[in-house]
Amino acid sequence: MTKSVRYLDEADVAGVLDSAAIYAVVESTMKGIAAGRVISGPKAGFHIADQNGERFMASVSGCLLDQGVAGAKWFSACDDNPKRGLPRITAAIVISDCINGAIKGCVEGTSLTAARTAALAVLSLKHCGSKNASKAAIVGFGAIGQLVLRYLKQELGITHFAIAGSQFEKMQKAAAELQGSLGVQIDVVRTSGEAVRDADLVITATGLTHDDPVVFLSAIKPGATVCALGSFQEIDDALIARADRIFVDHWESCEHRGNLAPMIKAGRFTRDDIQSEIADVIAGKGIGRGSDDETVLIVLIGVGPLDIALAARALQLADIRSMESVQRSETP
Numbered sequence: 001m002t003k004s005v006r007y008l009d010e011a012d013v014a015g016v017l018d019s020a021a022i023y024a025v026v027e028s029t030m031k032g033i034a035a036g037r038v039i040s041g042p043k044a045g046f047h048i049a050d051q052n053g054e055r056f057m058a059s060v061s062g063c064l065l066d067q068g069v070a071g072a073k074w075f076s077a078c079d080d081n082p083k084r085g086l087p088r089i090t091a092a093i094v095i096s097d098c099i100n101g102a103i104k105g106c107v108e109g110t111s112l113t114a115a116r117t118a119a120l121a122v123l124s125l126k127h128c129g130s131k132n133a134s135k136a137a138i139v140g141f142g143a144i145g146q147l148v149l150r151y152l153k154q155e156l157g158i159t160h161f162a163i164a165g166s167q168f169e170k171m172q173k174a175a176a177e178l179q180g181s182l183g184v185q186i187d188v189v190r191t192s193g194e195a196v197r198d199a200d201l202v203i204t205a206t207g208l209t210h211d212d213p214v215v216f217l218s219a220i221k222p223g224a225t226v227c228a229l230g231s232f233q234e235i236d237d238a239l240i241a242r243a244d245r246i247f248v249d250h251w252e253s254c255e256h257r258g259n260l261a262p263m264i265k266a267g268r269f270t271r272d273d274i275q276s277e278i279a280d281v282i283a284g285k286g287i288g289r290g291s292d293d294e295t296v297l298i299v300l301i302g303v304g305p306l307d308i309a310l311a312a313r314a315l316q317l318a319d320i321r322s323m324e325s326v327q328r329s330e331t332p
């Protein structure tokens with residue numbers, strides 16, 4: 001008899017995967033990538049542009065050999081969704097056994113996408129940032145930016161932040177809530193230049209829908225570590241050209257979109273210009289920075305197997321809880 005397929009919605013995922021668990025899964029998966037134990041499948045997608053706006057829909061896939069699971073994530077980026085009261089990016093992840101192909105379940109992936117993006121950003125900063133980092137700037141303070149702040153406090157002990165973005169009043173409200181719950185100082189400023197000034201760590205999570213640099217080399221202090229997360233260019237060419245070390249999460253993806261894509265397409269940036277992929281640094285196979293006065297740039301565009309790993313872990317934990325619940329109910 002075929003086993004019923006489990007579905008986990010956003011609340012179900014939040015109930016089994018806390019921030020520490022997400023961070024641990026991201027770290028172990030990146031080490032698995034460096035060890036050659038994770039397979040990244042091809043990405044396939046298409047654009048739609050009509051009276052309903054600009055949309056991009058695609059799938060990414062992967063396999064975690066040591067965990068015995070494989071899967072695919074279907075996601076859509078719909079530029080007009082905020083006007084509809086919906087997230088710009090929505091996603092779902094299907095998980096199967098990588099030996100016999102049996103479907104294990106389907107997991108809501110929108111919140112997981114934001115969580116793994118933030119976790120990987122902070123994990124990368126941990127390995128590439130100055131050991132004396134004390135202030136972080138976050139440009140773009142939506143779901144990902146707020147999660148980055150939480151992870152920076154949780155994992156690196158950063159307590160001083162400057163944030164900038166397009167919706168000042170919403171940022172002020174979010175900052176007030178986070179200051180109270182996390183015990184941190186958050187300076188809400190009007191411009192990205194104000195935010196990044198004197199920051200040791202700079203994270204861009206603007207959600208731009210076209211290339212439009214908002215962080216410039218002239219505003220970055222020497223020795224800063226910049227982590228750019230956007231699907232389009234948020235940092236200026238000068239910052240890319242002058243960085244002492246550059247790391248990416250997946251070179252082939254960076255060729256097509258993200259902060260490096262315009263320079264790559266123009267023939268002004270090649271794979272020889274990066275130090276390595278960030279998985280090697282996380283696994284201890286490479287050095288994140290050579291000295292505190294180096295300016296380091298990290299460009300992340302998304303690693304599909306992270307979504308697969310997190311969804312698989314959520315399903316595993318949900319199954320464990322279900323079995324424990326059954327056992328308790330059967331105990332006299």
